Amino acid sequence: MRSPFRPDRPPNAAVLDDHKPLIRSLERRGLIRGGLSLGALVMLTGCDVRRPEAVEFALLAISRFNDGVQALLFDPNKLAPTYPASMILRPPKFNAYYDVMDVKPVNGATWRLEVSGLVTDKRAWTLSDLQALPQTSMVIKHICVEGWSYIGGWTGVPLRLFLERVGADLQAKYVAFKTADDYPSSIDMASALHPQTLLALKYGADTLADPFGYPMRLRTAVKLGYKNPKWITAIEVTNKYPGGYWEALGFPWFAGI
């Protein structure tokens, strides 16, 4: 089966030519694999590439080192603080790499969750299939890399349970996501297995609304907001570094809190 992570159209060669040195340095860092997403390309053309390449290289190298330190600091048994349901912000705060007018709602009836990679069961899931799985709720603090935070409540399938159901190799390094809004994302397996990492289907007592990732988003209490993709369409378990939308633009990958 063709990997859901290969882009539908190859990137515009002219744009890439202009930014070859930067892209080569990013590729060396292994940050871009399998082609740039369209969204990332749009951002790249507006990028200021006048910074010295050597400085960027050094900063990204230290960023990768920090990922390793964060992985060491991550305690898989440590739970994020939880809060009373009365503190849930309704509606939650919206964010994306575009403004809300550009949200592309997903048809829940025709939506399928594709599963691929190091798993034994590669069947696609419908929304009802997922709703039939055991659900967990949590009221936690969403923290954005920008600095703002709010308390939200999500209900969904623990990602660990889902990975076990599809016979995923739990020793694999990465769980990668593809979304309906061209926002690839990935997390480390340890965080994926954390009890407060959910494939969220509800916010509060209600089905996720369109701007907040309907029908399904990732919600993990141990990562910054940008590691929680919305409108998920595919999950892949892999040992090849999958990167992500913001990571391709220089943001740290591990991004654990």
Next chain:
Amino acid sequence: MASPRLLFICGMLALAGAAHAQSKTPGGIPPPPGMSLAESAAMRFPQPVRVGDLIGREVLRPVESQDVLGRVRRVVRDANGQIMVVVDFGGFLGFDSRPIAVPVDAMVLVGQDMEIVAFTPKQLRQFPTFSPVGTADVADDAIIKVGLAKPSH
């Protein structure tokens, strides 16, 4: 003819580009000239919110510095049945502010705050001071729909 959404985005990115030099995808873009407030609010995926949860919220300007324009005092329905948000506008740290009525379609929810996206501070200063005559308070437990925007920076 280009779709309204395309016009909305492209037209306003050009305008917003000058004001928001920092962000490549700024939030809180004003509606393009000619588009009604109701139309532009409808494109922002309005979400249900409890009126009581709006009271006291800070009302911000959709720019990186997030200037505080005022605070939500209450929500009313005007003589035409339109929902208006009464904002204690201007002044400094709460002193010398005056209430103005801003159509809810000119505003958005941003997390725990609100923003006014359809009017500049200069335009807001021209708004008449709010008079409750002919208006009716909307109850705290009432649910109204308000559009969203991504954070401004």
Next chain:
Amino acid sequence: MGGKLADRRSLMRVSMRHVKTKTLAVETPSVRTGRRLHPWPIRIMHWVNAVVMLIMITSGWGIYDDDVIIRGFHFGSSWRLGDWAAWSLNWHFAGMWFLVINGLIYLAYGFASGRFREKLLPIRPTEVVQTVIDTLHFKIAHQDITVYNAVQKLLYIIVILAGISQVITGMAIWKPVQFSELVWLLGGFQTARVLHFAGMAVIVGFLIVHVALTLLVPKTLWAMIAGGPRLKPSGHAKQSHVA
């Protein structure tokens, strides 16, 4: 009888002089000769810290702009290191290692060598008040730059504590779940952000005063480059008297 009284009086006089010298000796303990005011490790750590602190401050301003803490106030593109969020963060998370490693070596050196005890203590409140009054009258004693006045001691201690505070609040912001107890101690995530910002303001305030005074007394700047006057056993500068 008179002779014995006279003896006793002269004995008292001798012992009073002895007490006086003893008091001086307590303030300036005996140290090795030939040392410069600023040994080379201090100088290196000082300038490393200067560069790294500027990196942390300006990249921090860039991160701040992404979601301002003081509504209505932002730094803007001319003041930030890193032209947008990702790069301000990368500078900040790179600089932090150099800040902490350099800072820890400096603290270890300062305690182990006795430098902190010698140069920063004791601080008497009356001395602080007097020095502030003198400074406002532009009576900044700079004959002997090897002895810090009370305000100097206070400011240096404050900036060291502020630096330590920045590392602590920074860690809380960086890992609010892994260090959730620390966040709770600090009063919550958003409070930790405010404290981090406040610590920056204290350090920037210090920098403004520190740089201004250094420029007013340029030999202090030269001392931090070349080492400054050699110290006598008493800890004072050689060939100069205490002002």
